[in-house]
Amino acid sequence: MTDFTTARPFAHEDVAHWDIETEVAIVGFGASGASAAIEAAQAGARTTIFEMGSGSGGASALSGGEIYVGGGTDVQQAAGFDDSVEALEAYLMMAGGPDADAAKVTLYARESLAHFQWLKDQGVPYKGTFVPGKIIEPETDDTLIWSGSEEAWPFSEKSRPAPRGHVIQHMGWGGGRRLVDVLEAKARELGVEVRCDARVLSLVADRDGAVTGLIVKIDNKPQFVRASRGVVLCTGGFCMNQDMLRRYAPEALRLSDPIGENDNGSGILMGMGAGGDAIHMDQFFTTCPWIMPPSLVYGIIVNERGQRFINEDCYHGRVSRTMIDQPGGRVFLLADNAIFERPFELSRIEIAAVGETWEEVEQELGMAEGTLAATVHTFNRYAAEGHDPVYRKHPQWLKVLNEGPFVALELNFSESFFSFFTLGGLNTLPTGEVLDSAGRAVRGLYAAGRATSGLPRWGHGYSSGMSLADCTFFGRQAGKQAATAGTATLVEAAE
Amino acid sequence: MTDFTTARPFAHEDVAHWDIETEVAIVGFGASGASAAIEAAQAGARTTIFEMGSGSGGASALSGGEIYVGGGTDVQQAAGFDDSVEALEAYLMMAGGPDADAAKVTLYARESLAHFQWLKDQGVPYKGTFVPGKIIEPETDDTLIWSGSEEAWPFSEKSRPAPRGHVIQHMGWGGGRRLVDVLEAKARELGVEVRCDARVLSLVADRDGAVTGLIVKIDNKPQFVRASRGVVLCTGGFCMNQDMLRRYAPEALRLSDPIGENDNGSGILMGMGAGGDAIHMDQFFTTCPWIMPPSLVYGIIVNERGQRFINEDCYHGRVSRTMIDQPGGRVFLLADNAIFERPFELSRIEIAAVGETWEEVEQELGMAEGTLAATVHTFNRYAAEGHDPVYRKHPQWLKVLNEGPFVALELNFSESFFSFFTLGGLNTLPTGEVLDSAGRAVRGLYAAGRATSGLPRWGHGYSSGMSLADCTFFGRQAGKQAATAGTATLVEAAE
Structure with a gap:
């Protein structure tokens, strides 16, 4: 031929x-x-x-x-x-x-x-x-x-x-x-x-x-x-x-x-x-189907340095795409006991850390003290006032994340389900x-x-x-x- | 023809x-x-x-x-x-x-x-x-x-x-x-x-x-x-x-x-x-020639949300390229009085805010309270210990930024000198x-x-x-x- x-x-x-x-x-x-x-x-x-x-x-x-x-x-x-x-x-x-x-x-x-x-x-x-x-x-x-x-x-x-x-x-x-x-x-x-x-x-x-x-x-x-x-x-x-x-x-x-x-x-x-x-x-x-169950949208998402990087109420694919821009290969979805439900099984999102305080979660993830916990406390302070001046998440998705225990769910690009x-x-x-x-x-x-x-x-x-x-x-x-x-x-x- | x-x-x-x-x-x-x-x-x-x-x-x-x-x-x-x-x-x-x-x-x-x-x-x-x-x-x-x-x-x-x-x-x-x-x-x-x-x-x-x-x-x-x-x-x-x-x-x-x-x-x-x-x-x-004068490398760089995003001792072009990935069109180089010198004129880097405290600088930039200032305080706390566990800047470029007055220099992609x-x-x-x-x-x-x-x-x-x-x-x-x-x-x- x-x-x-x-x-x-x-x-x-x-x-x-x-x-x-x-x-x-x-x-x-x-x-x-x-x-x-x-x-x-x-x-x-x-x-x-x-x-x-x-x-x-x-x-x-x-x-x-x-x-x-x-x-x-x-x-x-x-x-x-x-x-x-x-x-x-x-x-x-x-x-x-x-x-x-x-x-x-x-x-x-x-x-x-x-x-x-x-x-x-x-x-x-x-x-x-x-x-x-x-x-x-x-x-x-x-x-x-x-x-x-x-x-x-x-x-x-x-x-x-x-x-x-x-x-x-x-x-x-x-x-x-x-x-x-x-x-x-x-x-x-x-x-x-x-x-x-x-x-x-x-x-x-x-x-x-x-x-x-x-x-x-x-x-x-x-x-x-x-x-x-x-x-x-x-x-x-x-x-x-x-x-x-x-x-x-x-x-x-x-x-x-x-x-x-x-x-x-x-x-x-x-x-x-x-x-x-x-x-x-x-x-x-x-996209990774991290919004299933949707109660998790009340959570916030941080990179490996414990920093937020987007308003989490954006389309799940926009949030997921921005995850890829972050330093490192993992991001974490943070939830308190009030909003936590087990993630959609097919998403392969796993629990990476649990703690009675956000400081414990931060430590369990091996992050520097005053990073993830500070991010959550700043978010919470504003959420209590009904706004998010840092990343402008819409008030309808704001919830103070203060009901322990607390959990960090891990989204890992090579292991979680990221369709593309x-x-x-x-x-x-x-x-x-x-x-x-x-x-x-x-x-x-x-x-x-x-x-x-x-x-x-x-x-x-x-x-x-x-x-x-x-x-x-x-x-x-x-x-x-x-x-x-x-x-x-x-x-x-x-x- | x-x-x-x-x-x-x-x-x-x-x-x-x-x-x-x-x-x-x-x-x-x-x-x-x-x-x-x-x-x-x-x-x-x-x-x-x-x-x-x-x-x-x-x-x-x-x-x-x-x-x-x-x-x-x-x-x-x-x-x-x-x-x-x-x-x-x-x-x-x-x-x-x-x-x-x-x-x-x-x-x-x-x-x-x-x-x-x-x-x-x-x-x-x-x-x-x-x-x-x-x-x-x-x-x-x-x-x-x-x-x-x-x-x-x-x-x-x-x-x-x-x-x-x-x-x-x-x-x-x-x-x-x-x-x-x-x-x-x-x-x-x-x-x-x-x-x-x-x-x-x-x-x-x-x-x-x-x-x-x-x-x-x-x-x-x-x-x-x-x-x-x-x-x-x-x-x-x-x-x-x-x-x-x-x-x-x-x-x-x-x-x-x-x-x-x-x-x-x-x-x-x-x-x-x-x-x-x-x-x-x-x-x-x-790249933007922000490392001129090099004393500014002791400073830290934050995005519009007041967050650091890279170890600032990387090659100036790597730091500059990462600036483009940040949300918004401006980034800020933060310096205290001890390290501040006027930036290289051709860089078109301007002073965006000055304050007696980092909180004043944060406010003058219109950032949410507890963002930029918290970033600097966390950095300073670790710099005093001689390390940067968040972005791993080399100890030789770490300096506690605590000698006021403080300044935020603005790097603006469309107005500063970004050669490419x-x-x-x-x-x-x-x-x-x-x-x-x-x-x-x-x-x-x-x-x-x-x-x-x-x-x-x-x-x-x-x-x-x-x-x-x-x-x-x-x-x-x-x-x-x-x-x-x-x-x-x-x-x-x-x-």
């Missing part, structure tokens, strides 16, 4: 024979690929999905099926929240970090309500009910939850808070599988061809750099696929590729639990090899067109989801549902754009 | 006529390019340097001309330091961070003494004298200084400390200009052709991806240059390219003072376009061969210095002299390898 590589496209001029002909070839059958396929097929293009696994799913199917939408959905309104496009946009800009993609954010905020309707139109069920409180995903089949840092400083100062995590109707965790099933059914209904157990080996590009097809391994044979209108990379991130993590995001090597199925970064590499520019490759989302996935990827226009480093579109090449740097592109700003929002919405744009290449029309703008 | 781009090589097959023929084409005439040229010419290759500026220099000429070498140089020995290859290697591995390049580190540690001799052989003068203390560069023409975190925790625990910054003999700061002059003279003596005011527009590669030449703008006309043995990119980093900073290292956008001449990243972009893999693009070095340059770049073998994302060498393409991710590749581990060490040593390897392509022989291994 010829030695194909993801690092460089195969030369179009050297293709002797096309084994498969299609118009839009989509690589990867998670939420991005399915959404792209639906739009491409509806736009009239012959559409084929190539999936390396044995069926649809990808990382999307491992998720909770939660989508970050706002601007005043029916569910938000029914629960009494008055969200706006402006508030959603402001939040997404903050969440996007120092290089938030204003074009994508603005478009998504404006079209968020229409996108929610589109999801329903595809058959995604929503019960329409709100679950208050600080949770990771509903244990029930309810819809709306607080899924980010909306109520926490500094987000709450610049964007009017509203819950925006909209979860597919599904009893318990894991609704992502159902979400992909619904989208898959719709894609198949529209006549999209699906090739599973089909691993893409290489893109094909002509000598002008335009992508014209790909080479797929099917039945252990390389098959040459002509994609006359374009290739859409929906291959996910690279959390399962240790070598890529080492080269681009080595801090993530400290984490134990990638959320992925075949997230080996192959699409990003192929896109780069075809001239695409990969950006913010150091960024990743991570990568956020860096190909630089794309809102249309899904992949840009080269000079800002020009690579002809015939599109991408969406975690193969791109999208709405979620800053580990410290991630909120639950942002990735699936990005996958489904910008997957749609990419599919439509590929199918109608040359028209430069966005999905919603055309409707 | 045809629309050339750095994002993609021009097709070799479309070159109608070669205007210039050479064997090794070197792009950029700083320390890397000069070192590469010397070796290439000595290996017998016809060698041409293309420099976009009007003369040699680059960022190297803006430096202090300090090179990080060790393992027991004559200068170290004369000053009574017993350094070893093992200690140098251990230090460089720590300094390289989570993805230190073991192959480069091991080779450089082993060949460090021979490389120092090579520098002398080219005519680089060294006085041979040691200057003790914590300084940035000698004000004199002395040679050896402590230029990193060798004596500071945690480096001191894993590598026996020795000073390793070897500065060219030159009165005062700025010896980098002389270093490049010496190397330039040697290169010219060897018959290297030099084309200045020659901006490279694009690489040329054949349809198999091998780099065969480049296109250079000379006299406002594109000239096609055939480089029969290879192209060596010695173009520096991208600290002066705002768009690249935004896409790859947005945290550096907060900093005010790039150290560069034409460090626009063009070589990195051209290398990427030719299939090269750019790694650790988020990494950068930064980037550390991410092309992934290369120790031979300078540029690797693609699959780990295969791009034929005909080499790189060195800040166009690569080299010895210095982690902002938190940078030490003065590491970049010029990398530029000169691995510039040599790349020049030799290009000149003798196919032999895979390293410079020193061949000697």
Whole structure:
């Protein structure tokens, strides 16, 4: 077999024979690929999905099926929240970090309500009910939850808070599988061809750099696929590729639990090899489910030096991501007897120290005298007054931690459960067109989801549902754009 | 004029006529390019340097001309330091961070003494004298200084400390200009052709991806240059390219003072376009000269929450880089009357608060009561005992800060002097061969210095002299390898 590589496209001029002909070839059958396929097929293009696994799913199917939408959905309104496009946009800009993609954010905020309707139109069920409180995903089949840092400083100062995590109707965790099933059914209904157990080996590009097809391994044979209108990379991130993590995001090597199925970064590499520019490759989302049970959110979190480092009422992933920035490999969640409950078993959070006083806890952890204990006493003094002038935790989560015995729970990056996935990827226009480093579109090449740097592109700003929002919405744009290449029309703008 | 781009090589097959023929084409005439040229010419290759500026220099000429070498140089020995290859290697591995390049580190540690001799052989003068203390560069023409975190925790625990910054003999700061002059003279003596005011527009590669030449703008006309043995990119980093900073290292956008001449990243972009893999693009070095006068090193540094965050006796750049990780945009250097002297004027460090007590300083800064003052009191209590169990500052830099009045000096990322340059770049073998994302060498393409991710590749581990060490040593390897392509022989291994 010829030695194909993801690092460089195969030369179009050297293709002797096309084994498969299609118009839009989509690589990867998670939420991005399915959404792209639906739009491409509806736009009239012959559409084929190539999936390396044995069926649809990808990382999307491992998720909770939660989508970050706002601007005043029916569910938000029914629960009494008055969200706006402006508030959603402001939040997404903050969440996007120092290089938030204003074009994508603005478009998504404006079209968020229409996108929610589109999801329903595809058959995604929503019960329409709100679950208050600080949770990771509903244990029930309810819809709306607080899924980010909306109520926490500094987000709450610049964007009017509203819950925006909209979860597919599904009893318990894991609704992502159902979400992909619904989208898959719709894609198949529209006549999209699906090739599973089909691993893409290489893109094909002509000598002008335009992508014209790909080479797929099917039945252990390389098959040459002509994609006359374009290739859409929906291959996910690279959390399962240790070598890529080492080269681009080595801090993530400290984490134990990638959320992925075949997230080996192959699409990003192929896109780069075809001239695409990969950006913010150091960024990743991570979280440890330390807010289960939620009474622990009344606790405070300190690093190995006994110092707090964030308002603990932020989104659990933002708090967890900030843990990684701390000196050393451990952080501690401090609780008193009134709020202590045993942590969620799967979190692998262990008790590191117990004491009748905070000084005893400090000593048992081997910390210098006057560090952890001083931190708690300062926190307590202000909590008693109902505020936290140091890290601005919201008063609703303040509790004086003075009811002994006291406990330090240990979160250890290499031993506790820190799930993660990568956020860096190909630089794309809102249309899904992949840009080269000079800002020009690579002809015939599109991408969406975690193969791109999208709405979620800053580990410290991630909120639950942002990735699936990005996958489904910008997957749609990419599919439509590929199918109608040359028209430069966005999905919603055309409707 | 045809629309050339750095994002993609021009097709070799479309070159109608070669205007210039050479064997090794070197792009950029700083320390890397000069070192590469010397070796290439000595290996017998016809060698041409293309420099976009009007003369040699680059960022190297803006430096202090300090090179990080060790393992027991004559200068170290004369000053009574017993350094070893093992200690140098251990230090460089720590300094390289989570993805230190073991192959480069091991080779450089082993060949460090021979490389120092090579520098002398080219005519680089060294006085041979040691200057003790914590300084940035000698004000004199002395040679050896402590230029990193060798004596500071945690480096001191894993590598026996020795000073390793070897500065060219030159009165005062700025010896980098002389270093490049010496190397330039040697290169010219060897018959290297030099084309200045020659901006490279694009690489040329054949349809198999091998780099065969480049296109250079000379006299406002594109000239096609055939480089029969290879192209060596010695173009520096991208600290002066705002768009690249935004896409790859947005945290550096907060900093005010790039150290560069034409460090626009063009070589990195051209290398990427030719299939090269750019790694650790988020990494950068930064420093604010807060250790001038050095009495201020007895002070402690706190973030906006009044918390310390590092042992302040680390290399000034490591301390400065860690400042950027802190919440907010300001940090404060705290001094008492005994150690206070006015900061180096160019640092743009201002007095933010003065008080008769630390509580007054805390209040004047608007910090919550019991934060900054508590930090100082805890530090003082331990300093009086001669240790710092919280951040492990070395006892030699501990002083009880109890002689009022007290002052908080403000370091503000956007207003104080934070010089910086980037550390991410092309992934290369120790031979300078540029690797693609699959780990295969791009034929005909080499790189060195800040166009690569080299010895210095982690902002938190940078030490003065590491970049010029990398530029000169691995510039040599790349020049030799290009000149003798196919032999895979390293410079020193061949000697």
